[in-house]
Amino acid sequence: MIRVLIVARSLIMQAGLEALMTREPTIQVVGRTAELSTLEQSLRTQQPDVVLLEFALLMDTDLELLTTVHDEAAIALLVTPNESYSAATLLQSGIRAIIPMDVTTDEMIVTVEAIATGLVVLHPEVAEALLKGLAEPDEPEVASDAPLTPREIEVLQLLATGLGNKAIARQLNISEHTVKFHISSIFSKLNATSRTEAVTLGMRQGLIFI
Incomplete structure (x- = not known):
């Protein structure tokens, strides 16, 4: 059953x-x-x-x-x-x-x-x-229409400061696995392939500031 x-x-x-x-x-x-x-x-x-x-x-x-x-x-x-x-x-x-x-x-x-x-x-x-x-990996990268959630923006902001996954997890009081999940979602929504690219795209779109 x-x-x-x-x-x-x-x-x-x-x-x-x-x-x-x-x-x-x-x-x-x-x-x-x-x-x-x-x-x-x-x-x-x-x-x-x-x-x-x-x-x-x-x-x-x-x-x-x-x-x-x-x-x-x-x-x-x-x-x-x-x-x-x-x-x-x-x-x-x-x-x-x-x-x-x-x-x-x-x-x-x-x-x-x-x-x-x-x-x-x-x-x-x-x-x-x-x-x-x-x-279609060679298609021009266009940012997804799906907006980042408030938590994802928090994670992205901490990525911009250079913190690693463990430090971000401690800062937000969530698990490291959850941090990885949010980073994966951020990459997908911004069509980014690295942390640096995600931070750069986030800044260009006015999502975060450093």
Whole structure:
């Protein structure tokens, strides 16, 4: 039996996802919540194998949860076409699946079953975008439309002072792994390949000052 925890903003969405999951006898929905603040407690008490997580719930501080949650359960992230995200960064943070909200029931169930066994699942739309980005390294670099979060700007500002990952982690009271996650996201959003380039681009865009 695959135990599933649903994390979505609205009760209607939670109920809809639960209805999809309960069509499969090998899947059991063990909980529903709209609050990421209670996610770690839910992981302890309900012990899910899979977390269905609505991407829109993720904010700056909540992104840090991804670095710890994936050790407890496989995460399937539900996205909409108008949301801006870096698939590569999310996969590096431990996400096991990235799928659109409008997938079919069969696709949703297969995804849950697959990531519960340790596999990584990318919907064709997500995979196509990811592979296109990897296949075109010589294209002119253009900054992403996705803005840096307040925490990412803090990290970038500390990068500009020359601090290493451990020092940044101590300064912001977060884990070193989380710092690496933020730096990877900064690189992706700014299309930077080094710390120096990221800092330079950040200064040009008025994100940081030194």
